[in-house]
Amino acid sequence: MKASNNVKRAAIAALFVAEIAGMAAIAYGSGSLPQESVICGRDDVKIEVNDQKAYGAFSIARVVTPVDGWVVVRADRDGSPAEVIGAEPVKAGESTNVAVATDPSKDLPDAAFVCVVADRGTKGEFEYTSGETSDSVSLGGDSGGGMMGGGSEEAAPVMTNPMDWPLVHDRETVSGHFSITPFRVTYRIPEANIGAAFLEGSGDSVNVARVDAPAPSWVVIMTVSKGGDDQNEIIGASPVPQGRTDYVGVEVSKVTDGSEISALLVADLGAAGVLEVDVVDPPRSVDAPYFVRSWYVYKRVAPTS
DSSP states (O other): OHHHHHHHHHHHHHHHHHHHHHHHHHHTOSSOSOSSOEEOOTTTOEEEOOOEEESSEEEEEEEEESSSEEEEEEEEETTEEEEEEEEEEEOSEEEEEEEEEOOTTSOOOSEEEEEEEEOOSSTTOOOSSSSOOOOOEEOOSOOOSOOOSSOEEOOOOOSSSOSSEEEEETTEEEEEEEEEEEOSEEOOTTTSEEOOEEEOTTSSEEEEEEEEESSSEEEEEEEOOTTOGGGOEEEEEEEEOSEEEEEEEEEOOOOOTTOOEEEEEEEOOSSTTOOOOOSSSGGGSSSOBEEETTEESEEEOEEOO
């Protein structure tokens, strides 16, 4: 009698498990969830990223992941994630200011998606584009609720049998999205450089001690507003030839007490001898600023005593 009851209980348990499995198959059988993915709870993974100017690397502000993996940047092509343009390993836990290197010889898209991919294959090897097919796996936690972090992208299995799988919550790859402003004119110090710059006591000119220009260029004097780039203003400019030039004087106007002023080195890429700089978006200007060590070639103008 006891044996019969045990058999009945086992049969009921098996039926219950089969029913739950069937429900799970229905829930994840629609095709919206990538076949190769790691299912996470809503608080397990987060991505924060800002729009940025980039050359050679992207900066991801904050990443939270429950597993060791990769921060992967993919080009935005018509609003969908496309080819991988950068990847950087990341440890489980929280990481900030993650630098993701990219090939500086290749043109960058106007925008990109960033996601976290679990390092499930050979440890330390990036295997997001090749490997063997398998089912999704779960890291536990709450599988319901909304997206966390920088947003979401529609989960689409565009990779071919990857060994390393993206982190997914609520049927979507957890991701962030950011716009990219590429720098077009890049050099190393001392190829492109500006020396000390001083505002003359009368306030109507700026003297730059030395300029090193790889090509015909401009020394552009501009006010820098704390209210945003759209309030910046060019108050003077002087052309400089290729090579080294000592003591460049630039006549300026509209200098008021307390204004922050910078001297910027800009390549004369457009019409020769015509200044074509947009102060709101200098990197996309016809005459683009030089870029060295992750920023413009510039000097803050100091007042003379």
